Amino acid sequence: MRAKPIALLVATCCFPSLVSAGNLVIESWREDGKIWNETIIPAFNAKHPGITVTYKHTPATDYNTALNERLAAGNAGDIITCRPFDDSLKLYQENNLVDLTDIDGMENFPSFAQSAWQTDDGSVTFCLPLASVIHGFFYNKSIFKELGITPPTTNEEFYAALGKVKASGKYTPLAMGTNDKWEAATMGFQNIGPNYWQGEDGRFALLSGDGKLTNSEYVDVFNQLAMWGQYMGDGYQTRTYNDAIAMFGGGNAAVYPAGSWDILAFKDKIDLGVFRPTVANKGDDCFISDHTDIGIGINAKSSNPEDAKTLIQWMASEEFAELFTNALPGFFSLSNHFIEVEDPTAKEMLAWRDTCDSTIRNSYQILNRGTPSLELEIWETSVGVINGTMSPQDATSRLQTGLDGWYKP
Structure with missing residues (x-):
């Protein structure tokens, strides 16, 4: 036809x-x-x-x-x-x-x-x-059903769900590690961030110089990431990308911060569900990284x-x-x-385009050309914040200082 x-x-x-x-x-x-x-x-x-x-x-x-x-x-x-x-x-x-x-x-x-x-x-x-590729969160439907958890739509519901998994003592709430660094940036910062910097508006503001990485919306993103470590289980600092895939695919973790490219990694292994990055309050506009x-x-x-x-x-x-x-x-x-x-x-995941505005990763266009690379700096700061070795304020200051060193809008 x-x-x-x-x-x-x-x-x-x-x-x-x-x-x-x-x-x-x-x-x-x-x-x-x-x-x-x-x-x-x-x-x-x-x-x-x-x-x-x-x-x-x-x-x-x-x-x-x-x-x-x-x-x-x-x-x-x-x-x-x-x-x-x-x-x-x-x-x-x-x-x-x-x-x-x-x-x-x-x-x-x-x-x-x-x-x-x-x-x-x-x-x-x-x-x-x-x-x-589209960012979001995969979840194990069987674990959610067993523990009486509904897929979250707000930040409050998100942490309540992770807390309930942790309290059960049976599963790791969040299957991610910081060993390979890029996941913390890609499935962490760039996954949840668009809801804070308002997608393309925030991205273009950085390009024009009207927006700064020290603004409150970027501090807020790192404040969220600072909460993740307590839900990632023992030894997450040495957990690799492949380790996290094995953990979630083996049914040992409830939630996996995801990119859509990982769908095949879990197909036919678990009862796979997906929810989009949560918003601060019900009814808030939503944005997705559709990169x-x-x-x-x-x-x-x-x-x-x-x-x-x-x-x-x-x-x-x-x-x-x-x-x-x-x-x-x-x-x-x-x-x-x-x-x-x-x-x-x-x-x-594709249907999210109908209800949320799409954006791309904010470090990829132009802002990755100089030294230090904004992309690599987001790797380092995201890992530092999740690991608790860097404060959200210090992370945003490092990003903006690095960008100011070479980028002139």
Whole structure:
């Protein structure tokens, strides 16, 4: 019942050289090779059987360095999975990514989606937007039912729920650690923060200089994080990201501060529920981090640029958008195609867009370019506050002082 995507028709009728046989390698930090190899690539080959596609995974922590080394050596893959904003902008500025502004199918992506992979003036789009991820909290429905807990909507209800789990003595209330640092920032600060700094209004205020990280709303975010440690269980300071996944997935914890990308980690392991970041008072406006997370681009030095363009154009289609969204639940297509989301947890998180305003992580656009990096400073301050080694006021002062050292609006 789906019509053949316009991008495929154009690629077939107007670029005859694009259907020539070739080999393509996709560079990515995502551990999704099985899904690409068994689901996505075969769907592409059904339309383009002469193009061989190989998915190459590099661990996320090593991806930027390894990719840059391969690009410099001239042996990087043809297709580059793009992180949002500055990491990919730098790749384009160093002539490693092709200008995709006018590629067929780009019109399927709204301007906000393209902005994560554009030059500052918006004149060039160098990666095709693929997906966003949404933040919230996963919970174990069986534990909540056993302890008589209702999914919270306010901060008061949130801490009452955690307190009830702690009092039971049977489960860890909050499955997160501070060992790897990024979770404290990503699933802590950037998860609950938008409700305090009012989403995009607060983010743009930082960019313009009208807002300061020492303002009360940022102190309030850290005040919340300062309360988390008492609910995270013994040894949380050495608990890794994978440890937290194992704890929650094994049924030993009640709540997991989450990104939607972790849906697959818990699928079919527990009775998984989800609630959005809580607000201070019932009826308050709500905001969610709906972060532009993944794009896809073409290596400017690819030995097979025409076939690479064919793959990118197919990725702009409705067929790919629906396939990708449902093969990888929790990664939400950034295209304007209508897609029926199948996974119930992903579907519930996506529905938050109907009742809450969306924003992105406030450290990613422009504010991460200097030294010290705002993103890395949020890692350090979030860990310090949760661990109780830094006060909320000291954390906000450190963030603003660091930003003032190099950023001039």
